[in-house]
Amino acid sequence: MHSRKIIPVILLLAVIALFPVMTRSEYILNIMITFFLYVILSESWNLIGGFAGQISLGHSAFFGIGALVTRLVWLSGIPVIPALFAGGIGAAALACSVGIPCLRMTQAYFPIGTLALAMIAQITIGNIFPLPGSLSSEYVAAYNLSSRYYLAFAVGIFTVLTVYLFARSKKGLALVAIRDDEGAAAAVGVKPFQHKILALLVSSFMAGLGGGIFAYQHVSYFYSAPFELSWAFLPTLTTFIGGLGTISGPIIGSVAFLALSELFVLNLGEIHLLVFGATFVLIVMFLPKGLFSLSVGIRSFLRDWALRLIGRGEAKKL
Amino acid sequence: MLVVDGLDVHYGDLQVLWGISLEVRDGEIVALIGSNGAGKSTLIRAIAGLIRPTKGTIRLDHLLLNRRPPHEIVKAGISMVPEGRRLFPKMSVLQNLRMGAFMKKARHEIEQTLGWVYDIFPVLKERSDQPAGLLSGGEQQMLAIGRALMANNRVLLLDEMSLGLSPLLVQNLFKIIAQINETGISVLIVEQNVPMTLRLADRAYIIETGHIVGEGAAESLLNSPRVREAYLGIGPECEDSLGGV
Amino acid sequence: MGQTLVYGILNGSLYGIIALGIALVFGIMKYLNLAQGTLIILGAYIGLYLSQLGLDPFLSIPVVMVALFLFAAVLFKTCFSRLINFDEEEKIKNSLLISFGLMLFLDNLITVIWTSDERSITPAYSGITFELFGLRIPLIGLAGALLAVILILLLHLFLTRTYFGQSVVAVSQDQEAASLMGVNVSLTFLTSFAISVSIASIPSMLIALQSFSPTVGLHWFNKGIVVVILSGIGNIYGVLPAGLFLGIIEALSVYIFGPSYREVTGLAVFVLILILVPKGLFRRRGAA
Ligand SMILES: Nc1ncnc2c1ncn2[C@@H]1O[C@H](COP(=O)(O)OP(=O)(O)OP(=O)(O)O)[C@@H](O)[C@H]1O
Ligand SMILES: [Mg+2]
Numbered sequence: 044m045h046s047r048k049i050i051p052v053i054l055l056l057a058v059i060a061l062f063p064v065m066t067r068s069e070y071i072l073n074i075m076i077t078f079f080l081y082v083i084l085s086e087s088w089n090l091i092g093g094f095a096g097q098i099s100l101g102h103s104a105f106f107g108i109g110a111l112v113t114r115l116v117w118l119s120g121i122p123v124i125p126a127l128f129a130g131g132i133g134a135a136a137l138a139c140s141v142g143i144p145c146l147r148m149t150q151a152y153f154p155i156g157t158l159a160l161a162m163i164a165q166i167t168i169g170n171i172f173p174l175p176g177s178l179s180s181e182y183v184a185a186y187n188l189s190s191r192y193y194l195a196f197a198v199g200i201f202t203v204l205t206v207y208l209f210a211r212s213k214k215g216l217a218l219v220a221i222r223d224d225e226g227a228a229a230a231v232g233v234k235p236f237q238h239k240i241l242a243l244l245v246s247s248f249m250a251g252l253g254g255g256i257f258a259y260q261h262v263s264y265f266y267s268a269p270f271e272l273s274w275a276f277l278p279t280l281t282t283f284i285g286g287l288g289t290i291s292g293p294i295i296g297s298v299a300f301l302a303l304s305e306l307f308v309l310n311l312g313e314i315h316l317l318v319f320g321a322t323f324v325l326i327v328m329f330l331p332k333g334l335f336s337l338s339v340g341i342r343s344f345l346r347d348w349a350l351r352l353i354g355r356g357e358a359k360k361l
Numbered sequence: 362m363l364v365v366d367g368l369d370v371h372y373g374d375l376q377v378l379w380g381i382s383l384e385v386r387d388g389e390i391v392a393l394i395g396s397n398g399a400g401k402s403t404l405i406r407a408i409a410g411l412i413r414p415t416k417g418t419i420r421l422d423h424l425l426l427n428r429r430p431p432h433e434i435v436k437a438g439i440s441m442v443p444e445g446r447r448l449f450p451k452m453s454v455l456q457n458l459r460m461g462a463f464m465k466k467a468r469h470e471i472e473q474t475l476g477w478v479y480d481i482f483p484v485l486k487e488r489s490d491q492p493a494g495l496l497s498g499g500e501q502q503m504l505a506i507g508r509a510l511m512a513n514n515r516v517l518l519l520d521e522m523s524l525g526l527s528p529l530l531v532q533n534l535f536k537i538i539a540q541i542n543e544t545g546i547s548v549l550i551v552e553q554n555v556p557m558t559l560r561l562a563d564r565a566y567i568i569e570t571g572h573i574v575g576e577g578a579a580e581s582l583l584n585s586p587r588v589r590e591a592y593l594g595i596g597p598e599c600e601d602s603l604g605g606v
Numbered sequence: 607m608g609q610t611l612v613y614g615i616l617n618g619s620l621y622g623i624i625a626l627g628i629a630l631v632f633g634i635m636k637y638l639n640l641a642q643g644t645l646i647i648l649g650a651y652i653g654l655y656l657s658q659l660g661l662d663p664f665l666s667i668p669v670v671m672v673a674l675f676l677f678a679a680v681l682f683k684t685c686f687s688r689l690i691n692f693d694e695e696e697k698i699k700n701s702l703l704i705s706f707g708l709m710l711f712l713d714n715l716i717t718v719i720w721t722s723d724e725r726s727i728t729p730a731y732s733g734i735t736f737e738l739f740g741l742r743i744p745l746i747g748l749a750g751a752l753l754a755v756i757l758i759l760l761l762h763l764f765l766t767r768t769y770f771g772q773s774v775v776a777v778s779q780d781q782e783a784a785s786l787m788g789v790n791v792s793l794t795f796l797t798s799f800a801i802s803v804s805i806a807s808i809p810s811m812l813i814a815l816q817s818f819s820p821t822v823g824l825h826w827f828n829k830g831i832v833v834v835i836l837s838g839i840g841n842i843y844g845v846l847p848a849g850l851f852l853g854i855i856e857a858l859s860v861y862i863f864g865p866s867y868r869e870v871t872g873l874a875v876f877v878l879i880l881i882l883v884p885k886g887l888f889r890r891r892g893a894a
Contacts, residue, residue, distance in 0.1 A: 150698040432785055
């Protein structure tokens, strides 16, 4: 990252860090935690979907298993940070079960396999835990929203940094090479399958951390709630809309998704999904680099246009 | 007849053909010669409509063909035997041949044409119920040619039909092409075996890195020092390959 | 036990026809249409509308068929036609993504139009069963199974006996070579897509006679895709046996573990098969 860019980013992070000091509004803090969750999940999805080019339709399974394991471990008396870690490991283990057979096959298998996994997980967990899980009174007494806020914030930064560093590492570059031309990459000795598995492990680990945050944030929820397929659709939508295979894309997409769903929540249930579904189709068809590329495109178009105007002006002067 | 004029072709931003002009007259066999990657297949594919040229025209008589999809070009009268045969592997030999006569006008004459193709390639008749994917390489190539003939078209484009076949079989195929040409079908042929091809052809064009760098009567090219040096090699060990048909 | 098998077979034939639409699109075009389930549900709502006008559900199948055919043709023109000349992997990926977006869009559009209430069509004969060898066989389920068999036979005749059908088979084996034979590939794609979607009218009606709501499309898609992969991707003749296999497995699991694990058993068998025999169980050499 250029040092020119680093200063505004640090300033922005500092402002976000001060939120719990500046406001007591639980609504705002919860919205921000949701935003962090979206970013974690989307960046995690971006690693396998954007950088590795493997579309996962089952990130809800990884998110959900992270939530489940974290919750159970944490409620058994272990501190939350090791519990989160356990959740991440659980998600990565689950990802192997379907990832290893599917990633050996053609494009069609991975999305379908992960989708099936997500459905199995949702139904099974719903069957095993039919009732909502609530915190016991001592946990409720200790509940403190700003600690949730900071943990989510920290995991969010961790996730973004991980994806950023991974994408720039040798392995990340190899991954992009495989995505763009698997045959050519394999010909120069890059092992496609191993790299994809690595991307899947890191991605699902981070999705599991996100699930852990969810489990830590909520006082009471149905255990199957974080397994709902909407958690799988969300990162697919946000990443494509913001910009696939970029660091800022999933963040931009998350902001857009959150803003739109909050806007429509007062009207009709799921209108934001209608809008996002349509936008998504248009983006896949016309702007494979996401909405963000449109703003870049417009900027460069305006610049060209301005230059041409200036050029013409100068030509006239001569 | 078939006239290509000033053709440019790009793959994305990469230009591979530059202002190609050539002509195939009625009843001629024209050869297209060039080293690997020169753009021979690209040119043939552009004529068949599989790639859209960025500039230039392709005409068959007065019909403008560039910018038309492949199925309309077949209807206009040009058939192609693609590089790598491209059969329908799970269809039987007969079904492949029938697909060759998919166009309405060919469908009406299908029985006569089929008899003609079976006369040229009797082995296809013996194998008519076998899946094309299980034929030997030589049989597959015969099927590919036979399938293209089923359209009953005036122009045949042949891209590297002899690739991977035994010398004896190749000689046979060359004789068959000459025989097909005698029925009045014009042929544009791309081949690796330059001496044999030049002996078969009436005229030839030489293409290098996307440019036509020479043309002429096949016989005179065969004897031109430049062609001998570039495509036939000089020196005694290469004289063998001139043994030819 | 025998009764369980009857239900398994009847459900399985429903899974088989759902899979047929997905397998056709995939086999011919290498498109993966995630919205197939949603289109089935759209058909169910059209059927519901027609039944409110007084049309019998089985008689409304042809109407729904035509409606879905036209809708699919428009959908193909607007959303999918630009993928025709992509290579196989790009086709799979892009069609999957586009149809994913369409699924979300249509699911929520249907919710806006018809609300998220659960619906069903209940004609006078909906509960009728008859006895055969001491087993109760529901009339509607049996009609569905018969329709599935008839449909596959018709499709087989179309693909093998007509010139257009043969061109569809040719396109599925080598799209570019087919175009060199004079086959209009875009038209073949458009028609194949529209036919595959219009086949959904039969599951539409069978599901409408059970129960449906706007967002259950993905559930039915999933049944279909599991069958498609069981039968070996792109193999259309395997879908009926594979559908029956899934239906029977599910029925057995209901018999053994109880109803709450029915879905899971089916999906778990699917994941196992992905791991053990990823090329499918019902693959046949030489099949289209
Ligand atoms: N699909 C493609 N995308 C990008 N470049 C291509 C593509 N196909 C061919 N090329 C390039 O275009 C040039 C011409 O290729 P073409 O296949 O026409 O050559 P050729 O003369 O037929 O060679 P050969 O004798 O090996 O068959 C080559 O440099 C090749 O790398
Ligand atoms: Mg070539």
